[in-house]
Amino acid sequence: MSDTPPKDPGKRRRGRPRQGADADDFTDDRPFVSSLARGMSILRAFRAEDRMLGTQVLAERTGLHKTTVSRLLGTLTKLGYLRYMPEYGKYAISNQVLTLGYAVMGRFGFGELMRRRMEEIAAQGDCVVALSVRDRLDMMFVELIREPTAIYLSLNVGSRIPMAESAPGRAYLFAAPEKEREAVLKELAQHHGEAWQDHVEPALTASLDRMRRQGHSDSFGEWKPDHNAIGIPLYDPLTGDIYTLSVGGNASVLTPERLRKEHLPKLLSAAQDISALGGGPTE
Known part of the structure; x- marks a missing residue:
């Protein structure tokens, strides 16, 4: 007979919500403020390319009623996260939002270390080095470094790329907890429709299988025909949140062989440095 006491069904399970969590992901024992x-x-x-947005567009993107959007815009503007542009009748993200990101990137010197490591990789030339996080069914760049000589797509910090076809997205899916990965795959299947079974899922499954064997993700012409990239997951030393570090560029210059030989060792070295960071929360 086991000496382990039975679990108390009334006791709340503590822990952080996973990245990209939505309202339906929360159980009844965790409060949710709609x-x-x-x-x-x-x-x-x-989005990164949006200078300003009006109430109608925001209502369409969020699925909220325009009256609700209007009230929320007023609150967010008073809090300083948005700026109202009266000459256009639209709203813009304010720099106050940046303070949230800097609070995360500054932890343990994470941001400084990552930038230094990314600059070392980019110095090899002809590549773009990106630090990404999950944003629903996309990956969003939170840091991006490239050499002036690199041939690259028109991407910047805040740009989003698709999860299923990209090296950062595949690295994230590989590292995600099983429950989260299963939920995301279901959403991706709905998002891609018929293309999911035709080619998106088979290519993704093959890529995840390769990552199990090779230790890194890849996307060779699958996201963009002339773009190659590889990536690895990184873990926040305090929260366990998942980032991805990737390097990519023009396929005619960055062949799979060159990416693995020249850039992969530096990606893996950066991951080791991040794993060595740590320390408890400050008061």
């Missing part, structure tokens, strides 16, 4: 979720959906609706 108004806060709607407010966050407004901020998430802004």
Whole structure:
């Protein structure tokens, strides 16, 4: 007979919500504030290429009623996260939002270490080095470094790329907890429709199998025909949140062999440095 005491069904399980979590991911024993979720959906609706957005576009992107969007815009503007542009009748993300990201990147010197490592990789030339996080069914660049001589796509910090076809996305899916990965795959299947079974899922499955054997993700002409990339997952030393570090560029210059020989060792070395960071939370 086991000496282990039975679990108390009334006891709340503590722990962080996973990255990219939505309202349906929370169980009844964890509080969920709908108004806060709607407010966050407004901020998430802004994309890197958006200078300003109006109420109608935000309502369409969030699925919220225009009246609700209007109230949330007023609150977010008063809090300083948005700026109202009266001459256009639209709203823009303010620099106050950057403070949230800097609070994360500054932890343990994470941001400084990553930038230094990324600059070392980019110095090899002809490549773009990116640090990414999951944003629903995309990966968003939170840091991007490239040499002026590199041939690259028009991507910047805040740009999003598709999860299933890209090296960062595949690295993230490989590292994600099983429950999260299964949920994301179901969403991806709905998002891609018929293309999912035709070619997206088989290519993704093959890539994840290769990552189990090779220790890194890849995307050779699958996201963009003339683009090659490899990537690895990184873990925040405190929260366990998943980042991905990737290097990519023009396929005619960055062949799979060159990526693995010249850039992969530096990616793996950066991952080792990050894993060595740590320390408990400060008061």
